[in-house]
Amino acid sequence: MTSSTKPDRVLAGFRKSIDNIDAALIHMLAERFRITQAVGEYKAKVTLPPADPAREQEQIARLRRLAEESELDPEFSEKFLRFIIDEVIRHHEQAASR
Ligand SMILES: O=C(O)C(=O)C[C@]1(C(=O)O)C=C[C@@H](O)C=C1
Structure with a gap:
């Protein structure tokens, strides 16, 4: 039997765990x-700016510390948070323009 047809139980076990983790990340x-949708609506109502760079600096510094403690790449962690926050800011801007 070739490697492409033989079920690999070890790999399947790893992948089950990966699928559970991916589901938790999505949730x-x-x-x-x-x-953050509620935050965006609130900010639009009280006319606060969509972005708060000082808060972001605190979040990034904290996440980098947590990443180091968890042996996760702090650069990757910062990029990941930046990616999410940029999307949140885009949503906040849309809420402000409604
Ligand atoms: O805390 C806020 O003020 C938010 O709008 C939330 C959030 C975030 O996603 O964590 C998004 C934009 C801000 O620049 C800072 C943080």
């Missing part, structure tokens, strides 16, 4: 975007 991101 956590959905919750994060649910709360």
Whole structure:
């Protein structure tokens, strides 16, 4: 039997765990975007700017510390948070223009 047809139980076990983790990430991101939607509506109502660079600096510094403690690449962690926050700011700008 070739490697392409033989079921690899070890790999399948790893992938089951990866699938569970990916599902948890999606659920956590959905919750994060649910709360930031409320933040965006609030900011639009009280005319606060969509972005708060000082808050972002605190978040990035904290996440980099957490990443180092967890042996995760701090550069990757910062890029990941930046990517999410940029999307949140885009949503906030849309909320402000409604
Ligand atoms: O905390 C805020 O003021 C938010 O709008 C949330 C958030 C975030 O996604 O964490 C997004 C934009 C801001 O620049 C800072 C943080």
